[in-house]
Amino acid sequence: MKNIKIALVGQPNVGKSMLLNAMGKAREHVGNFTGVTVEKKTIEFEYQGYLLSMVDLPGTYMLADYSQEEKITSDFLKHEQYDIILNIVDSTNLERNLQLTSELLNMDKKMVIALNMSDEATKENISINSNYMSELLGVDAIKVSALTKDGIEQLLSNIIKTHKQIKKESKLVFSEAIEEEITNIVQFLDKNKFVNILEKRQCDNFNTSLSYRKIAIDLLSEQKYIYKKLHDEPIWTSLQPVVLKAIEHIKIHHNEDVMIDIMADEYMSFNQGIINETVETSKDITTQPSITQKIDNILIHPIFGIPIFLFFMWALFQLTFEIGSIPMDYIDEFFGSFGDTVGGFIAHDELRSLIVDGLIAGVGAVVLFVPNIVILFVGIALLEGTGYMSRVAYLLDGFFHKFGLHGQSFIPLVTGFGCSIPAYMSARILKNDKDRLLTMFIIGFMSCGARLPVYVLFVGAFFAPQHAGNILFAIYMGGALLGLVLAKVLKMTAFKGVSEPFVMEMPKYRMPSVVLVWHTVKSKTMMYLKKAGTFIAAASMLVWFASSYPKNIELSNSYETKIETAGDEKKSELTNELNEKLLELSYLGQVGKFIEPVFTPLGMDWKMAVALQTGLAAKEVVVSTLGVLYSLGGDVDEENSSLIERLSKNISFASAVAFIIIIMTYLPCLAATIVFAKEAGGWRYAGYLFVFTSIVAYALAFIGYNIAL
Amino acid sequence: MKITEAVIGQEYVVKKLHTTGALRQRLISFGILKGVHIKYLAHTNLKSTYEIRVGKMNIALRKDEAQKIEVQ
Numbered sequence: 001m002k003n004i005k006i007a008l009v010g011q012p013n014v015g016k017s018m019l020l021n022a023m024g025k026a027r028e029h030v031g032n033f034t035g036v037t038v039e040k041k042t043i044e045f046e047y048q049g050y051l052l053s054m055v056d057l058p059g060t061y062m063l064a065d066y067s068q069e070e071k072i073t074s075d076f077l078k079h080e081q082y083d084i085i086l087n088i089v090d091s092t093n094l095e096r097n098l099q100l101t102s103e104l105l106n107m108d109k110k111m112v113i114a115l116n117m118s119d120e121a122t123k124e125n126i127s128i129n130s131n132y133m134s135e136l137l138g139v140d141a142i143k144v145s146a147l148t149k150d151g152i153e154q155l156l157s158n159i160i161k162t163h164k165q166i167k168k169e170s171k172l173v174f175s176e177a178i179e180e181e182i183t184n185i186v187q188f189l190d191k192n193k194f195v196n197i198l199e200k201r202q203c204d205n206f207n208t209s210l211s212y213r214k215i216a217i218d219l220l221s222e223q224k225y226i227y228k229k230l231h232d233e234p235i236w237t238s239l240q241p242v243v244l245k246a247i248e249h250i251k252i253h254h255n256e257d258v259m260i261d262i263m264a265d266e267y268m269s270f271n272q273g274i275i276n277e278t279v280e281t282s283k284d285i286t287t288q289p290s291i292t293q294k295i296d297n298i299l300i301h302p303i304f305g306i307p308i309f310l311f312f313m314w315a316l317f318q319l320t321f322e323i324g325s326i327p328m329d330y331i332d333e334f335f336g337s338f339g340d341t342v343g344g345f346i347a348h349d350e351l352r353s354l355i356v357d358g359l360i361a362g363v364g365a366v367v368l369f370v371p372n373i374v375i376l377f378v379g380i381a382l383l384e385g386t387g388y389m390s391r392v393a394y395l396l397d398g399f400f401h402k403f404g405l406h407g408q409s410f411i412p413l414v415t416g417f418g419c420s421i422p423a424y425m426s427a428r429i430l431k432n433d434k435d436r437l438l439t440m441f442i443i444g445f446m447s448c449g450a451r452l453p454v455y456v457l458f459v460g461a462f463f464a465p466q467h468a469g470n471i472l473f474a475i476y477m478g479g480a481l482l483g484l485v486l487a488k489v490l491k492m493t494a495f496k497g498v499s500e501p502f503v504m505e506m507p508k509y510r511m512p513s514v515v516l517v518w519h520t521v522k523s524k525t526m527m528y529l530k531k532a533g534t535f536i537a538a539a540s541m542l543v544w545f546a547s548s549y550p551k552n553i554e555l556s557n558s559y560e561t562k563i564e565t566a567g568d569e570k571k572s573e574l575t576n577e578l579n580e581k582l583l584e585l586s587y588l589g590q591v592g593k594f595i596e597p598v599f600t601p602l603g604m605d606w607k608m609a610v611a612l613q614t615g616l617a618a619k620e621v622v623v624s625t626l627g628v629l630y631s632l633g634g635d636v637d638e639e640n641s642s643l644i645e646r647l648s649k650n651i652s653f654a655s656a657v658a659f660i661i662i663i664m665t666y667l668p669c670l671a672a673t674i675v676f677a678k679e680a681g682g683w684r685y686a687g688y689l690f691v692f693t694s695i696v697a698y699a700l701a702f703i704g705y706n707i708a709l
Numbered sequence: 710m711k712i713t714e715a716v717i718g719q720e721y722v723v724k725k726l727h728t729t730g731a732l733r734q735r736l737i738s739f740g741i742l743k744g745v746h747i748k749y750l751a752h753t754n755l756k757s758t759y760e761i762r763v764g765k766m767n768i769a770l771r772k773d774e775a776q777k778i779e780v781q
Contacts, residue, residue, distance in 0.1 A: 061738040061739060062734075062737070062738035064734050064735075064738055066731055066734055066735050066738070092765070093764070093765045093766060095740070095764045095765065096740055096764055096765065096766050099738075099740065256743070258729075258733070260733070260734060260737060261726075261733075261737065261742055261743065264737045264742055265742060265743075265744075268740070268742075292767075296751075296767075300751065300753075300760070302751070302752070302753055302754040303754060305753070305754075306754075390769070393769070394753070394758055394760065394769040395753060395758075397753075397757065397758045397769070397771055398753050398754075398755055398757025398758050398771075398772075399757075401757065401771065407758070407769070407771070501731075501732045501735065501771065501773070501774045502758070502769070502770065502771035502774060503732070503735050503736060503739060503768065503769070503770050503771075503774055504768065504769045505739065505766055505767070505768055505769075506760065506767040506768065506769055507767075
């Protein structure tokens with residue numbers, strides 16, 4: 001089957017992910033991490049006997065290299081192999097969107113334009129003559145709506161049609177002065193028989209190379225890559241004066257001394273011409289304040305804006321706890337009875353213990369928290385999908401800036417409440433390396449979804465149910481505030497330097513697409529469950545093994561005789577004592593005992609110390625470790641069967657406080673640490689992070705313990 | 710005058726961008742360049758961040774950046 005490789009390009013907030021989703025039938029799912037598409041993503045599906053592979057490029061306003069995302073896109077378009085550009089534009093804001101389109105026209109590639117959100121445009125009384133626009137641009141422009149799925153078929157068949165045809169000549173023209181200089185350079189290249197070996201790109205059925213015209217335009221736009229390439233060619237020495245003179249001439253003619261301004265202005269007037277010819281807007285609508293403006297009057301109100309935001313966050317955590325706790329009882333019950341049923345079928349004592357106490361108890365403890373995690377992810381997806389996220393960045397930038405952070409740091413930081421891994425990756429929106437690293441260092445203080453189980457467990461065990469939601473909110477806010485303070489400390493010491501400018505679009509408010517939110521939440525929940533099924537299941541069994549072996553038969557025997565001769569009451573007491581001692585002598589117990597002295601000042605016993613160590617692998621393992629440790633040893637009284645009750649019986653309040661503080665502040669999971677090292681640019685950064693977080697965690701836990709004591 | 714000295718709700722024309730390099734590129738990619746009409750919409754409580762409208766797009770700027778845009 002023939003393959004067509006399509007590069008998907010568009011400005012941010014044009015509904016690119018949604019359009020991809022609407023094309024359906026795709027092999028790969030869309031929207032990898034909440035909202036921000038950082039990684040290149042390829043989606044493949046068959047259409048009319050062709051295999052279409054679409055590469056989803058990060059949204060960019062212009063082909064610049066301001067941020068890492070913009071760089072990814074512009075590098076891909078310049079250097080990679082692909083057949084067609086699919087440019088997605090927002091029909092309701094063509095003035096801005098065509099700016100990128102006209103730059104793309106310059107790429108000298110086959111192209112199709114998707115006029116997305118055409119349903120919204122109709123509602124706003126914007127009518128676009130797409131046929132005439134296609135004619136003027138020399139590129140097919142198709143009206144589509146990702147929401148209503150109108151025009152998708154037509155778009156796809158047009159991609160095939162364009163692919164089959166020979167590339168049309170670009171109709172992008174500049175003003176007279178620039179056209180004149182382009183002609184000069186083209187003639188110079190032609191006269192010198194410049195062999196264009198620059199970029200022979202093998203396409204499906206023909207060879208293209210950069211046309212002279214494209215070389216000329218890129219030279220005049222002062223695009224670095226073309227200078228780099230031509231620099232090594234012998235022709236450069238004679239070409240250079242021609243280019244210099246051309247630029248000089250254009251600058252004088254435009255009475256402007258920066259080429260990017262001139263070129264931007266050129267594109268803008270070209271676009272304005274297109275819009276004047278093809279777009280009609282009825283005037284009466286535009287004078288009224290838009291819905292977005294009305295909502296903004298409340299949500300970004302100078303005084304009420306921040307309290308409203310805090311209220312939303314508070315409500316989210318309340319919901320997480322209140323609604324999340326409803327299905328938890330059922331899940332808990334299910335795993336309990338499931339364990340009993342399975343246990344009934346296994347005759348072998350140790351195997352039964354492995355399956356029931358190790359595997360099922362461990363995984364069950366993690367699955368228990370799926371409802372909470374789903375609610376949290378839905379909340380974050382809504383925050384991003386509606387456009388509210390950037391308002392919050394606007395509201396908080398002044399405040400954040402005081403702590404040495406950037407308003408846009410807010411996005412990775414909030415994502416951090418879901419999971420640190422996408423948070424580290426979304427930190428790429430910060431252009432300045434120091435700002436980015438600083439943000440990444442404190443992402444861990446935003447408690448991720450995986451820590452939620454630990455908090456829910458401990459809050460449930462040590463606080464009254466009516467305070468639980470508030471305590472949870474306090475834990476999350478406390479972590480966030482601590483992160484800010486530490487950011488300031490780091491900014492004054494390790495990350496001194498200039499801050500990145502803050503210039504950001506505030507997109508229109510939109511109803512978030514149910515489909516897209518569902519996709520994001522589903523893929524993240526599946527990721528969590530997958531982790532529960534594989535990594536955590538293995539870790540649970542390992543913990544079980546380490547806590548059940550080596551078997552101490554002598555001790556067991558000596559107790560058994562005692563138990564047999566003892567009275568009924570003494571019997572259960574002795575059994576508990578035996579289990580406790582066996583656990584202490586196990587491998588895990590030995591490790592725990594060894595490190596116990598370090599944790600004694602925090603009021604923790606070896607079991608808690610071990611749980612913290614296993615938590616370095618993943619925070620969910622903390623819960624399953626505690627589950628295994630406190631179900632094998634300690635109290636075996638049937639009535640105190642829940643882990644919450646066992647914890648509140650065995651752990652003092654002050655130690656619990658210290659434990660929560662450490663969970664809040666120490667290193668996130670192993671996977672996140674690996675991603676951190678990758679994104680930060682080296683393992684030594686992971687080392688710094690480990691030292692930094694460990695010191696903070698230990699010091700604060702010590703203080704917390706002594707206050708709570 | 711600078712945007713930071715402007716009146717909320719008024720429309721202005723960009724006169725000059727007092728910056729170069731990455732920030733200039735950034736402003737231009739948002740359509741902020743000489744001769745363009747912009748509307749000053751709002752600022753945060755402590756005047757640390759400003760909101761302006763260029764064409765149909767709302768843009769948030771920090772004080773330092775807003776001061777680099779000269780309007781009339």
